[in-house]
Amino acid sequence: MSRSPISRRSFLTASAGLAGATALSSLPLAARAAGKLTVGFIYVGARDDYGYNQSHAEGAAAVKKIPGVKVVEQEKVPETVAVTKTMESMINFDGATLLFPTSFGYFDPFILQLAPKYKDVRFEHCGGLWTPKDPRNVGSYFGYIDMAVYLNGICAGHATKTKKIGFVAAKPIPQVLENINCFLLGARAVDPSITCQVIFTGDWSMPVKEAEATNSLCDAGCDVITAHVDGPKVVMQTAAGRGAFICGYHANQSALAPDKYLTGAEWNWGKVYTDFVETTLKGGTIDNFVRGGLKEGFVKMSPLGPANSDAARKQFEAVKVEIMKGDYVVFKGPMKDNKGKEIIPAGKAYPETDVALESMNYLVEGVIGSTS
Secondary structure (H helix, E strand, O other): OOOOHHHHHHHHHHHOOOOHHHHHHOOOOOOOOOOOEEEEEEOOOOOOOOOHHHHHHHHHHHHHOOOOEEEEEEOOOOOOHHHHHHHHHHHHHHOOOEEEEOOHHHHHHHHHHHHHHOOOOEEEEEOOOOOOOOOOOEEEEEEOOHHHHHHHHHHHHHHOOOOEEEEEEOOOOHHHHHHHHHHHHHHHOOOOOOEEEEEEOOOOOOHHHHHHHHHHHHHOOOOEEEEEOOOOHHHHHHHHHOOOEEEEEEOOOHHHOOOOEEEEEEEOHHHHHHHHHHHHHOOOOOOOEEEEOOOOOOEEEOOOOOOOOHHHHHHHHHHHHHHHHOOOOOEEOOEEEOOOOEEEOOOOEEOOOOHHHHHOOOOEOOEEOOOO
């Protein structure tokens, strides 16, 4: 019989005094009578955060509909040894053999350290950069959402009156920097004079700092705001309350401010997770490195809101058609960073599938802010 979530939490509390992984590894693997496959999902925040964690929880909900599959979930697990204990609990108590630890900081060192001990368990991490030197039972998957954020930028470019747009960001990691850059580049496809001011809060979920950052951007004249934090709800509500237009991220936030919501870049994890689970059920192996964009259905756009002009809708749809063909390129030379240094020479281009973009460490010309 599988254990209840309460038993799991009790186990995690009790295990805090044990000698770490050695004590945990001696526990017997739970019986798997509940189904053919038990899948575990781990979230760093709340499952109803209108953002990153909710997007993954929506994917888990899709997996629950697959016959013969049991889903176990744990929310609000920090990027510490706590995730190691949660993963071991799901393996030993629930019999999970496929895990989706979804937060960026879970990958290194926690997943990479634990995977060699449980070679019959598949660890699939969102956003990590798996390399051949890493365990073979570890995989990384992510969506090319930058083109969706670029489409956000096009709507922002049409909506802004001040020619100043704003971005509330958590940390200057490559995926975040790429989204900031794409948001501005999309806006500059409408008007090359537009600038984007970015404020980093320092962590994935800091509602007070997110509200402060949003107000600071509005005070600076930014009249279209977006964000890359785990739960953009505070940013969306604060910006709309200040009269700014908003572009969503992670999930559909239109319900928070329908009149101000232009569109949003959303994850479509339901498709990704059901594909992975179906592959596993058929006895196949998920590739160690999986990526996909709008064309592959990994990401999607929120419906265009009523505040978009006809011109915005026309350009949005035209560019989306080109992106769906799979050969639309945003990062192409000549391009400089916001310090004046050439980052992409003339004649050079990086399509969204180029792995080099996953090591991005710069902000493009026109972005006001610093990565340090």
